[in-house]
Amino acid sequence: MLPRFSTLLWLEELQAERELREFSISGALLRKGAGYLHLEVPGLSEGRPSLFIGDKVVLKKPCSGGLVVEYIGYVTEISEEDVSLRVNTELLNSYLGEPLDVEFTYNRLPMKRCHCALEQTKHFRENVLFPRYLQLQSPLWTGDWEPELSPKQDENKTTQEDEEGREKPCENREKPSSLTMDMVSVATQTKTDLCTVAKPIPDPGKFFNCNLNPAQKEAVKRILSGECRPTPYVLFGPPGTGKTITLIEAILQVYYRVPGSRVLVCTPSNSAADLVCIRLHESGYLQAASLARVNATCRIEESVPEVLRQYCHAGEDVRHASFHRIVVSTCSSAGMFYQIGLGVGHFTHVFLDEAGQATEPESLIPLGLVCEKTGQIVLAGDPKQLGPVVKSKLAEAFGLGVSLLERLMATPLYSCTEKGYNPLLVTKLVYNYRSHEVLLELPSRLFYGGELCVRSQRAVVDSLCHWSRLPTKGFPLIFHGVRGTEMREGTNPSWFNPGEAVQAMLYCCQLAKRLYNPIPATDIGIITPYKKQVEKIRVLLHRAGLADIKVGSVEEFQGQEFLVIILSTVRSNEALPSNDLQSALGFLSNPKRFNVAITRPKALLIIIGNPHVLIKDPCFHALLQYTYENGAFLGCDPPVSLRAADRAASKAKENTY
Template sequence: GSSGETDIENSPVDTVGGEEGEGEMYGETNMEIHNATLSGSPKAREKEFFNPMLNENQKLAVRRILSGDCRPIPYVLFGPPGTGKTVTIIEAILQVFHALPDSRILVCAPSNSAADLVCLRLHESRALRPGTMVRVNATCRFEETITEAIRPYCRDGEDVWKASRFRVLITTCSSAGLFYQIGLRVGHFTHVFVDEAGQASEPECLIPLGLVSDVSGQIVLAGDPMQLGPVIKSRLAMAYGLNVSMLERLMSRPAYLRDEDAFGACGAYNPLLVTKLVKNYRSHSALLALPSRLFYHRELEVCADPTVVASLLGWEKLPRKGFPLIFHGVRGNEAREGRSPSWFTPAEAVQVMRYCCLLARSVSSQVSARDIGVITPYRKQVEKIKILLRNVDLMDIKVGSVEEFQGQEYLVIIISTVRSNEDRFEDDRYFLGFLSNSKRFNVAITRPKALLIVLGNPHVLVRDPCFGALLEYSITNGVYTGCDLPPELQPLQK
């Protein structure tokens, strides 16, 4: 196993005891780490990270979680797009497991797919002995839907009482309710990690949190309050705030707020409570600049593999060579079929298909169909685009709503915004429907690694603050093409 990772020398807590920081800041369970740390400088133990590729910020987060200094209030790992949030959580789980022999760890996520991913990554780390980790599923889940690699962990989880004796348990937030049913004592788990915490509603998030001691238990919430929140269908529930995740609500509380004066030296947040990851390993700088400015205080750093993100800079269809963004203005007619409430724009669907064909059959920069994703907010538009792509033998291109793309990345993303009616002024929010949600916008434009193509009607989109900013960014960088611009944007054209 690994000895402790507590970074006492850089600890912001000036302790009362001897110079190495005896006693008061540690709970009982943390004494082992404390003693391990005294045996030598933590600096010498860099090699003890299970994942040697972690950056400094990620390592800092792991050390903070391991120190337990913030207990009992939740520690937040704020992970903007492509910054390696899950990688960091995996390392923290492994460190807690090995450094604190008495720890019992509950790891939750709002969805099965997210919980499965954590299980798979822990399995791949090869750092947990067999019989250590278990994946507990809801009784209604079918085995066919589960990846081969994690099925053995699921079988161990079939008897909930037996499962509760494992040291690392993985489940969805709502299935953590099974442990209440078997009468597991509060405080049984020493650590609870919630990954993708921004997508869990607060009551859902509280299910696992109720199983740790409110004195010595440690809670870690990992996610991004600027990306999609929980899916709430009831208008009434939304009006009362059920669509605000616990992560997002905490991040707006005084203890968790940005304070550049107080914490400027350590990332603008209180380092005891929040680590914000800022190194983005996904996107080209031209694609990262706008979301970084709109949502992340211009703090995101471009750290992606240059060979990947620059792979399409020479594509013959780019309006500006070396700048992998296209905003293609389309003034089509929007339509609905029969009684369907779902919109589609034939002109945009055809344009999407054209771009897909151009990319898949390009001479200079051919792109495999599996590397292209098409995001569009309306189910009808999804259907129309899929039909067109089937006709040109490009069925492998994924087409779906923003929700279906959260957490994923593609070499190329094409966004079809659909809404085109220019005279429905009464309620801007209604007529932009889907688009008026900045979180959806953020998720959509942060999926691509090497190329983003946006199709839409500038006369409509100029009224949405996010798409308006994207239009300005595209025009000033010379990558706008297509229909005439609305008068207020024309002066920006060179």
Template sequence: MAGFLIYLLSSMRHSGKKETIATYVSKSTAGNYACSKVPKAYLRSTTRISTEGVHRFIPQCAKECRNRSHNKERSSRVGTVTSISEEHGVIDDFIYFDVSAVGSFAHGGRPPKVGDQVNVDIERLPDCGWRALSVFITDVDESRQFESLYNSLPQDSHSVCCISQIDDLGITVDQGLTFSSDKVQEGYKPAIGDWIRLDLTATGEVTCLRPLRVKELTGKVASSPRINSNGVETAEGRVNDDVSISVSSCEDGYIPKRGDLVSARVMEIKHNYCIWRALTTRLLSRGSRNSNQKSQTFESGNWVLRGGFPEKAFPRRSTPSFLPKYTVPEKVRRKVEDGDDILAILPSLSEKLSMENYAERFSALLYLEEIHNEIEMRKYGISGARLERRGQYLSLHVPGMADGKPDLSVSDLVVLHTNNRSDIEYHGFIHHLLPESEEILLKFHAEFQENFDSLENYNVEFRHGRVPFRRCHFAARLAQRQGWHGLLFPSESKYHNTGVNSSLASDGEDTYEFFNAKLNARQKQAVCRILAKNESSSPYIIFGPPGTGKTMTLVEVILQLYFSSRSSRILVCAPSNSAVDVICERIARYEKIQSGDMARFNAIRRLENSIPPSIVQYCRSEEEIEVTSRYRIILTTCTNAGAFFGLNLPGDHFTHVCMDEAGQATEPEILIPIGLQTNAQLIFAGDPQQLGPVIMSPLASAYGLSVSLLERVMTMDIYQHSERYPDGYDPTLITKLVNNYRSHCKLIEIPSSLFYRNELVACKETADYSNLKDWAYLPRKGFPLIFHGVAGQHVRERDSPSLMNPAEIVQIVRYVKMLVRDQMIDVSDIGVVTPYRKQVEKIRMLLKGLSTHGVKVGSVEEFQGQEKSVIVVSTVRSQGENNGAENTSSSKLSLGFLSNFRRFNVAITRARDLLIIIGNPNLLKLDHNWNALLQFACKHGGYTGCELK
């Protein structure tokens, strides 16, 4: 019979029946392996096997299935006992435990009680709640002793480094500096590979060496330390396969054995295999000595029936470190360039987005965007250009670079062709940009660099670097491979199975001491709800309409997470450098934040003169990427976060990922930093009613690349507005901020009614320029809105597809000059917003000629997140006198950018004290939103200008 079983197992290994039976058994009633549980089809296919054989075979398959199952979700946490009875208890209102089954309570010397802080390992099976595997009462006094030592010494700043050597001379760190051992924090025994923090005085003197990142955990000993016959430890053991444990770290003479359940205080280390080192280790319960079963040998026929091969109980997950090329397919490029139907070769674009077509669809969209980018860059090619030697570089003059034509960056590719040899390409990379002189400094191959002819004429082609596109491709594929259903397609059932109880999202404002005392009730609620939220794949969203302080709230969240847990490491991202800089500046305002706490990670392509002086001390470059990755607050752009993939970081390296302006990033772009973690808490801050990602390709935009992940997720049922909740949204998933601190109460009425359910509350107490309310040119005194009708005509210049409106330009300059002449406002507090580049160019030129320096003029995109006391909006589009009779349908089509409700929302919500709209009212009234604003202005006496038809 044993021989036949081996034959059966061997045949099923190829047929797949073994796995099917094991899966079937694992889903049956626990412990009941009756023959009737096996599908009859398998019994018919194995008619020679006896019932007794089946009874032996099924338990073996079930056991192997249980041993190999990775469907259980496990984690460790610190919690509080919230209810207790003689037999059962609950931790944090959602973790169940059985008192009689948890022997680790006995180690505490007393039974648990409500309010006890406990360390707990928890497990959740599919479709079930959380259950405690091990629980022990935390020795609060002891755990806080280390924290008090951590904060006992004064320091002016600190630095992050790794110990590379320990000898009689002292402790040497990876920068090559050596420090005396008496600088080590009391109670800490340093080891090679430890990531440490150096506390420094203002003069650079080291005051203390202490662990960088420390946390408490419970786990099972995977391998015990090795001790020779002389009692000397020769090799360290491991806990959970990622924590190194030594005998010297153990308390009360405890010698770890495999299978033991232990509690450990660990610190982060640099190691080939482990990422944590145990500082102290305490035995909770001894493991079973019979856990390792020997293989059974059957004498008849010398057949051997092997058990399941041992696997890691806690498999360590790490981030991928290889970035493929993702070259654009030539057939796709040809289709786009020829203007043919792309659906024939990219059919996923016509399908509804799903987990199955996720990577394929977004790769297709990214290809379309990259191809369009290439086509646009070709327009700026230069014929007959010459190079000049500039030290170690070659210099090339690029006309129009100062105005962003072309928009070049460091590391972009420059391709040269000669008229003599058109088949040879010389590739060089941009190392420096000199916008003032419109020059770029390049480096080519050493042979060309030394022997180029300065009199030779070259044909120049520019190409943007492909790394951002490649990282986006990689992130989309990683998301599909790892099955991020809860993030990409959140649903009611999937979310509520995570064990998060709505009671955890209670306000709890009295529990926390806020760094920013000016936070309002909803901002504090958002912070408390995020701090109470457990690990979940569904992101928490801070829904922040204009001027409601969503970035301020996110900064408070970051500070609370940093100071509430020494084990936290927070990755903070935004789509643009300017948005990241704003967060960095606001965090840096708090005195407790030192240069060693936070790193502003910049891409190699960023120009140094674009970095605000206030954050220079926090800035780190790609040359310092490994050390930068160990800072506990790391700020960078979404695409630049992809640089950390090259470090092969552990999956739990980041505990929290925060996204500001999440609505302005493409979905693949925002997935890049998310891919650096496996179980971190995700926090998004943004507003889907404002501008989304900037997409250059009309095809990519039409097929969905312009829809951000934030916007798409907020269309899901669980994020929708509902009357079931007091604030209108599920408090465990989203907080909507409603207090507007930016604008005059009258200026927020229209956006509030059109986009935010009339929920915005005006909280601006005083005007920046109170004299503006009595300005002589206001159609109605005290009303901060001027709608100035101009029946001009939009035109194009021959060399530009962009539009301009001369009549509106004259009116804009007139208002600016009057404001400056009457000394109503500082020039720097005036902003001019217009959707067309040519209009921006002409306004800038005219204001410069009239010596009106300091007025910011830009597109709607440039003003996203910005604000000015006075905003002048030029709509440009106009029917003009030559258009003849008004045609409603054609006029609607001629609205262009103006018909985009997000552009409208951003444009009219930038002003704090005065908003001036300049445009053709008879055209604008055809759009619902512009018509509402026009009617509002007329109702309150704020309209002036041309006659309304």
């Protein structure tokens, strides 16, 4: 494992450096500011190049005699397509606006942490990373849980939840008793805080969030028991099933019921880590001294939600942060604990949320801090959605794009059998709190064995069922066929489709500018796989006064939800053969990307594309058939195969009478 992943990481790093060199700027004119030089970087807002606070930039100044003087600048602020650079005093004072050559450099720190984590795997037992059998341990908590509600009672109770399964005030809840626990950490022998918290703590055996559904409760019980440790436990959370809220409950249960527990919660991105921290804060069961949010040193304070800054101050000193009972960080930032010499086993529990979006070496960074014999590892995510972003095609082909979560769930121990998943290792959440049943039916059938059940708020998901533009009332899904033209500009490799861009803009106007109950622009999202199409649509929306509508790639929408989603597929070359899906559809031929795109909306999904091209892909073929059979297909003429299938179905129906 170590040599293989080490090689893949080097391939990824080489590709990242190669891509950055392509964005070098010759003869750039910088602006002098108060203590900084300001550089305009075209395409920066679209991630071309991808820069972060703290990145190093090389500025080259040609001198007489063919000599070139190099200066080093560091990115201190990023605003749209403008970058502020901290440079030495000599350059700042002497710069008179002359042209400089600019080269962007790759920040190796995250990769170095991945390499370090791979070294740590030498200490891991085989049943952590490559489990073939399950050896049960004695439970960490052996108390009795409150009696479960009957299915009828549970059905009534879940109406109190919102679309994400977040807790609403429960009626007739028993008044919980206060709980003061004198817990001593095994790792550092420091006592937990004995002050009271904002809410009274429920008695042992009761849930902090009384609105959890049976599958969520089962997952919490399994995590608290920890019988499978150190073999990872998987919380399989399809879209909108309340995965994060289940983790919050599990973290609170471990915090209050397991003496000496010390919890590390990691995610691949800052936004996901912030969300976990916000949910812990909103629970009302923790005080500030119990929780630390550890950020990378280069993260600017303005990008941190204000409500979290009290926890971030506790995380500024990494050594001090490590003494908190609950620590939240990104996977990469967890590498800072190695730098202060934190020993293996300091954390008793590691929760890895959005585990499907992290590369395996990235996941190993936090896992290396848990005890390899008795530590509890929880991986939460969805292997059916997008995996980690990998730049190197070679590294991706040899497995760097496969997350630890996805690899484990493909093994016999974690696979779904006729009896379902092994309940000791996997809990699959099946109640969807986000989408209308019409929008959920197809992804449930294609990716989740038809098991997803609707538990969403009817007032929200039914809000557009009678929109005047719907071809079939009560069926909030539209496929709008556009036999447009896919185009490129100059040498730019990104595609765009003017016809689809205009149609997307028209739908936005019809929704956001209608006289009766207009949809707020912030409730509409437009997904399109190509950056040039994103740019074209943004220009049109800006001219229409709808600049607040979010437009971006599938990757930018993963983990998010909107009332309305419009998907512009762009590709429209009907001449390409059916057996060359990659050339005909590009990004669209990825089932995971398809799954993410169609599971973002709550109340309305509109797909704009060329059905004669899209029908070549199995997922889009199923979507086209679904919309056509339900009278939700409009625009251009449908493909012959759809019409033929419809005629065959009609004939079969006639023969039954």
